[in-house]
Amino acid sequence: MAGLAGPYLVAAVLALLLATVLAFAVPATTPASRQSYPALLAEPLRLLRTEPELRRSCWYQTTVFAGFSAVWTCLALLLTGPAYGLGAQAVGLLALVGGATMLCTPLAGRLVDRRGPDPVNLICLLGVLLSAAILAAGALGGTPGLVALTVGTLLLDVAMQSGMVANQARVYALRPDARSRLNTAYMTCAYLGGSAGSWLGVHAWGQAGWWGVCALVALLTALALVRHLPAPTPLPGHPRRPL
Template sequence: MAVAGAVTVANLYYNQPLLGDIGRTLGADGSALGLVPTLTQVGYAVGMLFLVPLGDSLERRKVILLLCGCVGVALVVAGLAPSLHVLVAASFAIGVTTVVPQMLIPFAAQLAAPSERGRVVGMVMSGLLIGILLSRTAAGFVGTHLGWRTMFFVAAGLMVVTGVVLRFTLPSAPPVAAMPYPQLMRSLIHLARTEPVLRLHALLGGLTFGAFSAFWATLALYLRSLPGHYDAQVAGLFGVVGVAGAVIAPLVGRFADKGAGRRINALAIAVLLASFVVLWLWGHSLWGIALGVVLLDLGAQANQIANQARVYSLRPDARSRLNTLYMVTYFVGGAAGAWAGMSAWTRAGWPGVCAVGAAMSLTALVAVLWGARRLPAAQASAT
């Protein structure tokens, strides 16, 4: 599941380092070319909201295999795209159907014993993070040597292989909450209203991913402004540095299994806050940025694992829907953080970006310390 999650989530990011080559081939630039990565992310949000809940009402393995096939077709269309309009439409379809990881995570939580759920979720999440961080590196290498279209064809082939492997390795799982689709979607509102622990951890996820996104949305601009005028390739290499954060995911999960969830949240968010202090004080050097990136990814990843381990323990019959609510909030926070980071960059430069990240981290730290006390005693102790 960890490998499948890494290979699948990478589909969302292959296009980013290839945009220059795509623009030259299809005769596009500027805001029109920016629709390719934008519509990919919009499609992902749409898929999370409208497709991921089906994991509760349908047999999960069948849904996952169907989505692997659909995203493979979308990737082939992207590779064959004769115009930017076709590529944008294919990119949206890639985003919608690349929600396989968001079905694998609750599936893994369902299969794991309660005492091992955090460790298992952490292992699958480590795969996702590695896929996100290394996808741009892989796309840049393939695009440089074989052309940008080849990257999409390679990705499609990986989806076929992934689907075949999952067909023979994933167990068949009957629906945990068979209900009509309209009722399934209405139940999202009910869950949001009746699960305070979900609301707290969704808030923590959104704030910390917002801080994370404020940094990554502005890093390339900041590196270009330094005396070395570093290019996008250098910015991409910092993604490799961030893989260190993925290594700790299963370890964090083990502590979450032992009931240390709230303490992990608080410590992880404190590390995230410290990363922006490091980036502000020593961000003028590449080594200072590298140290900040390690702390940033470590804090964000540890907080994410603790959040998801707790959320998946709430309602065994609604894990896919709980994941939908959590991840939609998570990505809304990320979008808000990216916007705030760019705005701060234009007005106050790098100190402004660090201030945005620190403010969102501090707000999350206050939320976990104050919010847990307001939960019912049993819930607070588990959190």
């Protein structure tokens, strides 16, 4: 028996076979861009610098995904701690609630088509803020706390995923010829926010427990809401500065 190395050896053989098949099956194509590979790698950074709407979408998703990651990073600490005394399996069962987002994101897409991404973003940000308030009740423990955690994580998941639909609709409308590069910039910012959120969540947990994590989610959402507010009308003779 190959032991622990067995599955990896099988996966390596299958990957090699798949690569061989693809080498013969995939038709030859012409590059969509004649830029060099280093230039293509730098293109998302240039787009972030030159496209204000891309930066706005990235900011929304960065803050919301940071709060999302903070909650799910610390949820295991809450459920396995003295307030509940549950096993790690409880976290997995709670995560199954997020499957409902598959039903909600198509509705969000249709709403974006009818109303545009901004109203959907506003609804989603307010939903995240409400979820932080509901999740805070999870610190109470017992059945009421579990109900609050279930409802709060469901609302958080739906708001985060629906907000992503709105943000990507805004991003893809900017430059149809550069959608992959726009998406690279957007997703990189989102996952950097998720990584930062996990780190901040653990520190908030260490300082103030579950209440601190929920306060962090509310603070991050407030930062996104401030960015969502319309800029004040400039006075005559004072042109608006680009963001």
